[in-house]
Amino acid sequence: MRVGIPVEEKKEDAKISSRFGRSPYFAIFDDEKNSVEFCDNPNISSDAHGKGPKTVQLLLDNKVDVIIAKELGTNAKATVEAAGIKVYKAIDGTAKENFEKYKNNELSEL
Numbered sequence: 001m002r003v004g005i006p007v008e009e010k011k012e013d014a015k016i017s018s019r020f021g022r023s024p025y026f027a028i029f030d031d032e033k034n035s036v037e038f039c040d041n042p043n044i045s046s047d048a049h050g051k052g053p054k055t056v057q058l059l060l061d062n063k064v065d066v067i068i069a070k071e072l073g074t075n076a077k078a079t080v081e082a083a084g085i086k087v088y089k090a091i092d093g094t095a096k097e098n099f100e101k102y103k104n105n106e107l108s109e110l
Helices: 051-061 074-083 095-103
Strands: 002-007 025-030 035-040 066-069 086-089
Touching: 002 095, 025 051, 025 095, 051 074, 066 095
Parallel strands: 002 066, 066 086
Antiparallel strands: 002 025, 025 035
């Protein structure tokens, strides 16, 4: 299971970014490999609308199965639903804390 989480820094203990489509980075936790990797979000440099769906596609390209985020915009939600990806509501805290809460079934669906 690969879980994508928007973060402000490339660190496991980074705070979660409150803006999904404009998050500078994503932490991708791989439960099977017990690892974490980070990817840059190239969609933040444009002023154009549509960052949410493009960001969802970025996560799909990185084989993400689940997203944990504070919120998603309307277009990002539609893209996630069409892709069949589950989204969980992030708590205040770090990416690692949210991933651990997800593994322990302590997050609710967004």
